[in-house]
Amino acid sequence: AQSVTQLGSHVSVSEGALVLLRCNYSSSVPPYLFWYVQYPNQGLQLLLKYTSAATLVKGINGFEAEFKKSETSFHLTKPSAHMSDAAEYFCAVSDREYGNKLVFGAGTILRVKS
Amino acid sequence: ETGVTQSPTHLIKTRGQQVTLRCSSQSGHNTVSWYQQALGQGPQFIFQYYREEENGRGNFPPRFSGLQFPNYSSELNVNALELDDSALYLCASSQTSFSGNEQFFGPGTRLTVL
Numbered sequence: 001a002q003s004v005t006q007l008g009s010h011v012s013v014s015e016g017a018l019v020l021l022r023c024n025y026s027s028s029v030p031p032y033l034f035w036y037v038q039y040p041n042q043g044l045q046l047l048l049k050y051t052s053a054a055t056l057v058k059g060i061n062g063f064e065a066e067f068k069k070s071e072t073s074f075h076l077t078k079p080s081a082h083m084s085d086a087a088e089y090f091c092a093v094s095d096r097e098y099g100n101k102l103v104f105g106a107g108t109i110l111r112v113k114s
Numbered sequence: 115e116t117g118v119t120q121s122p123t124h125l126i127k128t129r130g131q132q133v134t135l136r137c138s139s140q141s142g143h144n145t146v147s148w149y150q151q152a153l154g155q156g157p158q159f160i161f162q163y164y165r166e167e168e169n170g171r172g173n174f175p176p177r178f179s180g181l182q183f184p185n186y187s188s189e190l191n192v193n194a195l196e197l198d199d200s201a202l203y204l205c206a207s208s209q210t211s212f213s214g215n216e217q218f219f220g221p222g223t224r225l226t227v228l
Contacts, residue, residue, distance in 0.1 A: 004156075032214040042212035043118075043204055043219035044157070051214040090156050098213045100208055101147060101170055 001095050002027045006105035014113045019078040021108050023065075023091030026072065028033040033074040034102065035065055044090065050074060061085070086112045116141060118207050118220035122215040126226045130147050135223045137205030141221040143218070145169070145211045146188040148180060151202040151222070163188055192225075200227045 007022040010098050025031055037042040048059025055067040065076045074091060088109045092102040115137035119138045137147050145164045163182035167184035174180050177193040186207070192199055202224050206217035 011193070022163055034216075041221075044206075045219070045220045046216060049214070049216065053185065065180060092156075096213045099158050099162075099170065099211045099213050100145070101172075102149075102206075103159065104149075104217075105156075106156045113214055 001097065002031070002095060002103040004062065004091050004093050004103055006089075006091050006108050008108055010105065010111065012111040012113060013081045014079050015077050015083055016032035019063075019076070019081045019110065021076040021089050021091075021110065023076065023105060024072050025074060025076045025091070025093045027093055029095045032094045032100075033065075034048045034060065034094075035063070035074075035076050036090045036092060036104075038090065039087045039108075040087075047076070047089075071100050081110075083110045083112050083114065084106060086110055118205060118218050120203075120205050120220040120223050122223060123221070123222045124226075126228065128171075128228050129195055129197060129223075130217060132191065132193045132197050133159075133225060135192075135225070137188045137190070137207075137220060139186045139188065139207030140218050143207035143209050144186050145208045146182055146186065147206045147208070147217060148188070148190050148206040149206065150174070151204055152198075153201070157204055161210060169211050173189050175201070195227045197227050200225060 003026040035047040091105045147162040148160040151157040159170040202222045
């Protein structure tokens with residue numbers, strides 16, 4: 001069965017600092033991995049996805065994530081945080097066994113301090 | 115191009131009542147998935163419809179049911195509402211149900227059960 005663990009329900013960084021949001025997954029077959037962002041009272045917006053091409057994936061708004069099979073991780077990073085990055089971030093997994101149905105982590109709320 | 119839309123935006127019901135939520139998929143998409151997002155949690159997969167047929171179901175009781183219409187719009191019905199059904203209900207559409215295919219989310223319907 002698939003599962004996603006996001007370490008840290010809340011992360012706080014200063015504006016201009018590195019953002020690192022952690023995600024570990026469990027899947028019995030090669031996974032597809034996604035990061036979504038959710039702003040208050042809104043739906044989910046896709047930041048980036050890994051679909052077995054390049055292990056370093058670049059997304060929107062300067063975010064990127066690296067797929068590490070040996071560590072079963074897909075951590076999200078951004079070199080320099082901006083105030084507009086404050087939101088909740090969800091890591092999700094799907095795989096060939098379950099089609100494109102998504103299993104989400106519990107989410108990480110990112111706070112950006114000025 | 116119109117994105118995924120959901121109606122209503124907010125809904126208040128009392129325990130034991132029935133509710134219908136609606137979703138219009140993005141143009142060119144034949145697959146709709148529904149997710150329940152309780153407060154402070156990640157979205158949980160309810161079920162998926164592909165070309166008007168149910169194509170997978172999560173761990174939700176039968177009082178959660180759905181429908182997809184020939185234009186690929188969809189409904190989520192919940193009977194005998196319980197207090198724990200209070201949540202944000204998200205609809206997502208995709209071009210196919212194949213693994214790795216991106217899901218596009220609507221803004222959600224906030225259901226409150228009193």
